[in-house]
Amino acid sequence: MIEVENLTKQYGPTVAVSGVSFNVQKGEVLGFLGPNGAGKTTTMRVITGFLPPTEGKVRVAGFDVAEEPLEAKRRTGYLPELPPVYPDMTVVEYLAFVARIKGVSRRDIKMRLDETVQKCAVGDVRYRQIGKLSKGYRQRVGLAQALIHNPEVLVLDEPTAGLDPKQIIETRDLIKGLEGQHTIILSTHILPEVSKTCQRVVVINSGQIVAVGTPDELTRRLQGFETVLVTVEGPAAAIIEKFQRVAGVNWVEPRESHDSRVTLEVHSEKEKDVRAELARATVESGWKLFELKTSGLSLEEIFLKLTTKDLGEEAAAKSEKAVN
Amino acid sequence: MRNVMAVAGKELRAYFHSPIAYLVMTVYTAICGFVFYSSTAFFALQSFRMEAQGGMGMPALSINEYIIRPILGGVLTVVLLFLIPLITMRLYAEEKRSGTIELLLTSPLTDMEIILGKFLGSLFLFAVLEALTFGYFGVLYIYGNPNAKPLIANALGLLLYGAALLALGMWFSTFTKNQIIAGAVGLAVFLILYLLDWVSAFSQSTVGQVASYIALTTHFDNFSKGVIQLSDVVYYLSVIILGVFLTARSVEALKGRP
Ligand SMILES: Nc1ncnc2c1ncn2[C@@H]1O[C@H](COP(=O)(O)OP(=O)(O)OP(=O)(O)O)[C@@H](O)[C@H]1O
Ligand SMILES: [Mg+2]
Numbered sequence: 073m074i075e076v077e078n079l080t081k082q083y084g085p086t087v088a089v090s091g092v093s094f095n096v097q098k099g100e101v102l103g104f105l106g107p108n109g110a111g112k113t114t115t116m117r118v119i120t121g122f123l124p125p126t127e128g129k130v131r132v133a134g135f136d137v138a139e140e141p142l143e144a145k146r147r148t149g150y151l152p153e154l155p156p157v158y159p160d161m162t163v164v165e166y167l168a169f170v171a172r173i174k175g176v177s178r179r180d181i182k183m184r185l186d187e188t189v190q191k192c193a194v195g196d197v198r199y200r201q202i203g204k205l206s207k208g209y210r211q212r213v214g215l216a217q218a219l220i221h222n223p224e225v226l227v228l229d230e231p232t233a234g235l236d237p238k239q240i241i242e243t244r245d246l247i248k249g250l251e252g253q254h255t256i257i258l259s260t261h262i263l264p265e266v267s268k269t270c271q272r273v274v275v276i277n278s279g280q281i282v283a284v285g286t287p288d289e290l291t292r293r294l295q296g297f298e299t300v301l302v303t304v305e306g307p308a309a310a311i312i313e314k315f316q317r318v319a320g321v322n323w324v325e326p327r328e329s330h331d332s333r334v335t336l337e338v339h340s341e342k343e344k345d346v347r348a349e350l351a352r353a354t355v356e357s358g359w360k361l362f363e364l365k366t367s368g369l370s371l372e373e374i375f376l377k378l379t380t381k382d383l384g385e386e387a388a389a390k391s392e393k394a395v396n
Numbered sequence: 397m398r399n400v401m402a403v404a405g406k407e408l409r410a411y412f413h414s415p416i417a418y419l420v421m422t423v424y425t426a427i428c429g430f431v432f433y434s435s436t437a438f439f440a441l442q443s444f445r446m447e448a449q450g451g452m453g454m455p456a457l458s459i460n461e462y463i464i465r466p467i468l469g470g471v472l473t474v475v476l477l478f479l480i481p482l483i484t485m486r487l488y489a490e491e492k493r494s495g496t497i498e499l500l501l502t503s504p505l506t507d508m509e510i511i512l513g514k515f516l517g518s519l520f521l522f523a524v525l526e527a528l529t530f531g532y533f534g535v536l537y538i539y540g541n542p543n544a545k546p547l548i549a550n551a552l553g554l555l556l557y558g559a560a561l562l563a564l565g566m567w568f569s570t571f572t573k574n575q576i577i578a579g580a581v582g583l584a585v586f587l588i589l590y591l592l593d594w595v596s597a598f599s600q601s602t603v604g605q606v607a608s609y610i611a612l613t614t615h616f617d618n619f620s621k622g623v624i625q626l627s628d629v630v631y632y633l634s635v636i637i638l639g640v641f642l643t644a645r646s647v648e649a650l651k652g653r654p
């Protein structure tokens with residue numbers, strides 16, 4: 073549905089994106105992950121036809137964005153980093169205007185408006201001025217704007233940036249709800265977002281793709297061991313020693329301690345679940361077990377690994393192999 | 397066309413939902429009213445004098461010559477040099493500042509549809525202003541008998557003059573995110589174009605003639621006398637087309653570095 077081919081974009085001497093290629097399948101939700109300045113916004117601006125590429129091709133729904141921009145744009149909904157709203161318009165006025173310029177026929181405008189307002193949960197502010205809405209509502213109006221013409225492709229640039237945790241969850245659920253009806257590419261540098269909302273992830277750093285895969289694949293690829301987090305009340309040194317002797321455990325690291333409670337990271341061999349053994353060891357020694365959970369390599373850690381240079385290159389090589 | 401009207405309607409709406417339209421209208425009608433009042437009073441006084449002196453054989457004073465011409469040709473053309481930048485400065489600058497330019501440029505609209513929409517939106521506002529002026533002249537019809545033809549020439553001339561300034565002002569507003577700067581550039585350029593007329597007054601050489609030809613206000617002269625001359629119409633139409641064309645160029649360049 074979205075085909076990006078060898079895309080390069082330069083701003084004068086600055087190379088923002090260089091040789092990026094990826095596809096988004098119909099109905100897929102693709103996460104576009106990268107740190108600040110990685111080139112996410114630039115890539116999305118080229119996909120939406122806002123910026124012409126320096127080199128390379130982008131096709132949306134089968135239309136080349138450079139050659140048939142109007143056809144491609146008709147099928148694309150775009151939420152830029154800052155919702156592109158007119159503060160002095162009411163929500164309904166704004167959405168009606170966007171519907172008109174997106175080519176929704178006069179007959180359908182009311183229906184599309186009602187449907188989108190409902191979908192994005194902005195019904196209770198529909199007659200309010202956008203400038204007076206909270207950030208969360210404004211973001212939802214931005215999303216409504218992207219959806220108003222029921223586009224095949226949705227391009228969302230950091231849809232949850234600047235929202236509070238409750239709003240983040242609401243927005244994520246909203247995006248989840250769109251799954252299957254649209255082909256979605258969303259950018260983010262907030263990592264849990266990817267595992268929560270996306271089926272596949274493209275990791276970009278300094279304008280280049282460093283990894284592609286499902287969130288699970290990425291985790292597995294980079295993880296050589298399992299990690300368990302244990303919180304126990306008792307003497308830290310003794311606990312560490314005891315755990316170290318449990319079969320399958322490679323090493324134990326204290327993570328934090330509060331009063332007499334310690335949280336330990338227990339690293340074990342791959343595919344070996346040591347949780348039951350750890351629980352038994354704790355109880356046998358008369359310590360109190362407060363928490364016991366597996367902790368995969370967190371996305372944050374994967375992300376750091378991918379975007380710090382050498383490991384990143386290694387992963388890129390691996391993912392290239394995986395693609396071929 | 398539907399797209400052009402959608403954009404035009406949006407612009408017009410924005411004008412009337414912000415203080416700008418009202419500010420411009422107030423200043424404009426106030427100045428208009430003042431000049432109208434004083435020139436009408438002067439006209440009345442002169443007429444009385446002529447009556448008192450017998451006025452034998454002298455033609456009656458022309459309302460057009462004494463009231464309409466000074467208002468339009470003399471004062472309003474200059475006032476508009478200041479007011480038009482207030483109208484046009486936001487056209488692109490504000491979209492760039494607020495990021496809504498991304499909405500417009502990623503919608504299935506051509507650049508030209510957006511440009512024409514913005515131009516028409518501002519032209520509607522200007523037409524409203526002009527209608528206000530001609531409201532004053534309506535009073536003359538009730539109490540006097542001005543000639544209709546010069547009035548029509550003036551109306552057309554003012555519309556063309558305003559449209560030419562609007563097109564150029566729109567171009568200036570593509571330069572920057574800052575409305576104030578866009579407005580200041582507009583004002584500066586308009587004043588220079590206006591002063592060219594003065595240059596021509598001092599110099600009879602080709603330079604003077606060229607300057608006089610380029611000067612925005614000189615071409616209004618004939619209109620204000622009630623004469624519609626093709627060359628003046630062509631001049632203003634060319635400036636309008638030039639403004640639109642330069643705006644299109646500038647929007648194109650903008651995509652390289654938003
Ligand atoms: N208009 C521009 N002119 C010059 N350089 C630019 C421009 N826009 C972006 N860049 C540069 O291009 C690079 C990529 O920027 P981009 O905005 O695409 O990053 P991003 O991944 O969206 O980052 P963020 O997470 O901060 O939004 C950066 O180095 C940035 O400084
Ligand atoms: Mg960005």
